[in-house]
Amino acid sequence: MNTSETYTYTQAFEELQQIVREIERGEILIDELSEKVKRAKDLIEVCKSKLTETEADVSKLLANLAGEKTEDTTDQGMEA
Numbered sequence: 808m809n810t811s812e813t814y815t816y817t818q819a820f821e822e823l824q825q826i827v828r829e830i831e832r833g834e835i836l837i838d839e840l841s842e843k844v845k846r847a848k849d850l851i852e853v854c855k856s857k858l859t860e861t862e863a864d865v866s867k868l869l870a871n872l873a874g875e876k877t878e879d880t881t882d883q884g885m886e887a
Contacts, residue, residue: 814850814853815857816853816854816857816858816861819850819853819854819857820850820854822846822850823847823850823851823854826843826846826847826850827847829843830843
């Protein structure tokens with residue numbers, strides 16, 4: 808199952824939190840526990856993937872901004 812394609816970070820994180828609450832409260836039957844833990848693992852992978860993608864996007868944007876500022880500074884120095 809490719810969960811990252813169908814879930815947003817928020818959806819995956821909220822479902823993960825729900826599973827954790829159910830486990831902490833003892834609301835999950837032993838028969839369901841294995842499936843819930845597997846689902847939690849999948850959701851953690853979705854969250855990790857989304858965070859990694861976002862970090863790369865933000866880093867790229869910041870690098871582009873830094874490059875633009877350097878060019879602006881260089882251009883201003885030539886005008887003087």
